[in-house]
Amino acid sequence: MMFQEYKSRIHEAEGTQFPSNSYRKIVLQPAYEEAKKHFLKAMVQIHIAHLKMLEEQQLISKEDAQKIGAAISQLDLEFFEKQDYQPQFEDLFFHIEYKLMEIAGDVAGNLHIGRSRNDMGIAIYRMTIREKLLDLMEELVTLRTSLITFALEHVNTIMIGYTHTQQAQPTTFAHYLKAVIDQLTRDYKRMQHAYQTVNRSSMGAAALTTTGFNINRERMQELLAFDGIVENAWDAVAGADYIAETASVVQLAALNLGRTAQDFLQWATQEFNAISLASPYVQISSIMPQKRNPVSIEHTRSLLSSVVGDASTVLQMIHNTPFGDIVDTEDDMQPYIWRAMDRLRGIYKLFGSLVVTMDVNKEKLLERAEKSLANVTQLADTLVLTEKISFRQSHKIVSECVRTLLKNHKDSIDDLTWELVNEKCIELLNKPLNISKDEFYQSLKPAHFVNIRKLPGGPAPATMKKSLLKAKKETYTLCKWIQNKKDAIVQSEKRLQQYLDEWRRR
Numbered sequence: 026m027m028f029q030e031y032k033s034r035i036h037e038a039e040g041t042q043f044p045s046n047s048y049r050k051i052v053l054q055p056a057y058e059e060a061k062k063h064f065l066k067a068m069v070q071i072h073i074a075h076l077k078m079l080e081e082q083q084l085i086s087k088e089d090a091q092k093i094g095a096a097i098s099q100l101d102l103e104f105f106e107k108q109d110y111q112p113q114f115e116d117l118f119f120h121i122e123y124k125l126m127e128i129a130g131d132v133a134g135n136l137h138i139g140r141s142r143n144d145m146g147i148a149i150y151r152m153t154i155r156e157k158l159l160d161l162m163e164e165l166v167t168l169r170t171s172l173i174t175f176a177l178e179h180v181n182t183i184m185i186g187y188t189h190t191q192q193a194q195p196t197t198f199a200h201y202l203k204a205v206i207d208q209l210t211r212d213y214k215r216m217q218h219a220y221q222t223v224n225r226s227s228m229g230a231a232a233l234t235t236t237g238f239n240i241n242r243e244r245m246q247e248l249l250a251f252d253g254i255v256e257n258a259w260d261a262v263a264g265a266d267y268i269a270e271t272a273s274v275v276q277l278a279a280l281n282l283g284r285t286a287q288d289f290l291q292w293a294t295q296e297f298n299a300i301s302l303a304s305p306y307v308q309i310s311s312i313m314p315q316k317r318n319p320v321s322i323e324h325t326r327s328l329l330s331s332v333v334g335d336a337s338t339v340l341q342m343i344h345n346t347p348f349g350d351i352v353d354t355e356d357d358m359q360p361y362i363w364r365a366m367d368r369l370r371g372i373y374k375l376f377g378s379l380v381v382t383m384d385v386n387k388e389k390l391l392e393r394a395e396k397s398l399a400n401v402t403q404l405a406d407t408l409v410l411t412e413k414i415s416f417r418q419s420h421k422i423v424s425e426c427v428r429t430l431l432k433n434h435k436d437s438i439d440d441l442t443w444e445l446v447n448e449k450c451i452e453l454l455n456k457p458l459n460i461s462k463d464e465f466y467q468s469l470k471p472a473h474f475v476n477i478r479k480l481p482g483g484p485a486p487a488t489m490k491k492s493l494l495k496a497k498k499e500t501y502t503l504c505k506w507i508q509n510k511k512d513a514i515v516q517s518e519k520r521l522q523q524y525l526d527e528w529r530r531r
Contacts, residue, residue, distance in 0.1 A: 049112055056356040057110040060117040063363065065102050067152040068121065071145055071228070072097055072136060073521040074248035076528075078241055079138055087531075089132050094528025096129035118142055139238035140231055143262040143350050147227040148249065150359055154271055155224050156514070157366045159507055162216050164373040165278075166503050169209045171377035173497050176202035180486040180493070183471050184299070184390040185399050192399040195471035198385060199493065200484035205285050206496055212278040213503060219274045220510070223267045226251035230261035233350065250517035265343050265354040268362055275365050276336035282376065283329040286322055289380075293319040298389050303382035321379050328372055335365035394471040396437045398427055403477075404446075407468040411460040418454065425449045438469050 039045040044053055076097070080090040100121065114120040125133040179198040186196040226249060229235060229242030235258045246254050255261035292299035302319050310316035338361045346353045394400075401423050408419040426449050430440050443465045447458045458465075467473055479485040481492070 044112060044115075049110070052357070053112075053115065054110040057117055059356065059360050061106055061108070063153050063359075064117060064149050065105055067149045068118065068145075069097065069100065069102070070152070070249065070518065070521050071148055072121075072125075073525055074245055075140060075228070076136055077248060077521075077524050078244045079135070081244065082239055082241055084138055084238055084240070085135050089135060091528050091531040092129045093125065093133050093136050094525055095531075096125045096133055098525050098529045099128050100124060118145070139236040139240040140228065141262075143232050144227045144230040144258075146355060147230075147262055150355070151223050151225070151227065151251075151267060152249065153359070154268065154362065154366075155220060155510075157363060157370075158216055158220050158223065158271065159511055161275075161366050161370045161373075162213060162220075162507050163504075164370045165209060165213055165216070166500060166507070168373040168377040169206055169213070169503075170497075170500055171381050172202055172206050172209070173493055173500075175381050176206065177490065177493050179385060179387075180489045182385060182387050182390060183394050183475055185394050185397055192397050194399050194402050195394045195397070195474045196484040197475060197486070197489060198390070199486075199489045201288075203489060203492055203496070206493075208281050210496070210499075210503075212274070212281060215274040215277065217506065219267075219271045221252065222270050224250075224252045224510075225267070226254045227261040228254075230255065230258035233262055234258055248517065248521065250513045259349070262350045263348050265346075268354065268358070269340055269343055272336040272339035272362055272365070275362070275369055276333050276340075279329040279332035279336070279365075279369055279372075282372070283326055283333075286326040286329060286376070290319060290322045290326060293322065298386055300386065301384045302379055303384075306379045306382070321375060325372055325376055325379075328368055332365045332369045332372070335361045335368075339365075391471070396439065397471075398430070398436060398438055398441070400438050400469045400471055400474055401427060401441065403474045404441075404465075404468045407464070408446075408458075408460065411464065412450070412454075412458065414454065422446065422449045422453055425453065441469065 039047060073094070076085075076090055076093055079085045080087060085093075105117070105121070108120075111120065114123060122133070122137070125136065176199040179202065182198040183195055184198050184201070185192050186194050186201070226242065226246040228245040228249070229240055242254050246252075255264065289300065291297055293302065302317070302321065306319070306321035307317045308320045310318065339358055342353050342358045342361075405416065405419045405423045408414065408422065409416050412419070423446070426441060426445050429445065429449075430436065443458070443460075443462045446465070450456065450458050460468075475484050475486075477485070479488050481488065483489075
């Protein structure tokens with residue numbers, strides 16, 4: 026086939042005018058579908074705010090502002106939500122602009138004085154992400170509250186703590202859960218910082234260098250409930266770190282909760298027999314009658330991995346892009362961060378529900394702890410005090426005792442006797458034990474181990490309850506911050522609607 030013939034076939038299949046059929050299907054149509062779902066409200070709000078600012082700055086007359094405002098009020102958003110992509114309009118912005126000019130005439134073209142799709146698009150992205158961040162943070166706080174409530178029920182639930190996947194020391198289930206709660210609190214604070222980065226206005230940057238028109242950037246910030254402006258116009262349209270920071274925060278939050286999901290999945294096995302999920306969160310096997318598959322935890326873990334993946338996609342799409350207005354950071358990328366945030370929000374809801382409703386096998390956990398050699402740390406500590414020896418000497422004595430037990434295939438604390446420790450003490454230090462048998466065996470009890478660890482951060486029930494109640498009290502502050510930000514957005518939307526109503530009534 027000759028090259029010209031091949032080229033003609035491509036033109037026949039793709040068309041000879043913008044957009045080509047493949048470009049439309051792969052790029053413009055999907056972007057339009059996402060825009061009409063996520064951007065309509067923000068785009069109209071920016072139109073209203075920009076129109077109000079132009080009127081206040083006397084860049085358009087009150088009469089023209091009234092005509093344009095009335096046209097905006099006549100926009101049928103439901104029509105755009107249902108409308109399929111139209112090739113004659115490159116994107117949703119041009120489709121709406123065409124409709125405004127159809128209603129108000131050429132005067133509607135003045136709505137674009139002093140702005141560009143560049144600064145407007147970034148503002149829309151930021152407004153979309155800020156709302157999703159607040160919703161995500163709200164669900165995080167709900168999960169945090171559920172875990173606090175659950176942990177308060179388990180301050181006396183003794184279990185073995187693990188390091189390097191091996192039995193380490195006795196602790197409580199509440200102690201473990203409080204660590205998860207504290208981690209969630211840090212996730213909240215990282216999201217809070219990301220919000221402060223996101224919630225800054227790009228409006229007034231125009232294409233890249235601001236504009237010669239005397240617009241008011243600070244007024245646009247105020248009208249749209251932003252907390253500040255991105256001062257440098259180049260940075261306003263080029264800087265993608267607002268979304269990269271959000272992606273990083275969301276990715277880390279998913280990684281954090283994924284580690285807990287992994288623990289819970291292991292603890293739900295018959296071998297561990299530590300937790301049992303409520304019926305709504307398990308599935309049966311099609312062939313094995315005995316099965317209670319903890320699929321809700323499995324899906325939690327796998328979906329958290331998908332959140333990590335979507336967030337990673339965002340970072341990869343930004344990687345090595347030019348520092349300027351570029352599509353890599355725009356329509357193609359935005360859906361990945363939305364999906365990651367929406368999915369993490371759903372996971373928070375699911376995880377909180379399955380935790381609060383699950384049963385904890387307190388008896389089995391206690392029995393396992395009482396038999397475990399994990400209690401010997403306290404024996405080593407106790408010998409330092411009773412025998413007036415160094416910790417290294419004490420550690421050596423206890424280590425030799427454990428080594429002797431394991432050599433003789435004994436792995437229960439019941440096999441660690443006063444007589445054996447006395448024998449090792451004489452062997453290593455040339456003197457017998459001073460510790461009484463009562464004090465000796467008391468030091469081996471997991472409840473004793475837990476109860477004397479009263480330092481801040483320790484598992485002692487009173488210490489842990491105090492820590493949990495403090496965390497519970499902090500919940501008000503966390504919720505209040507979210508509510509204040511949401512209220513500011515709602516008040517902004519109400520003011521914009523009032524301006525629109527005033528133009529319509531003139």
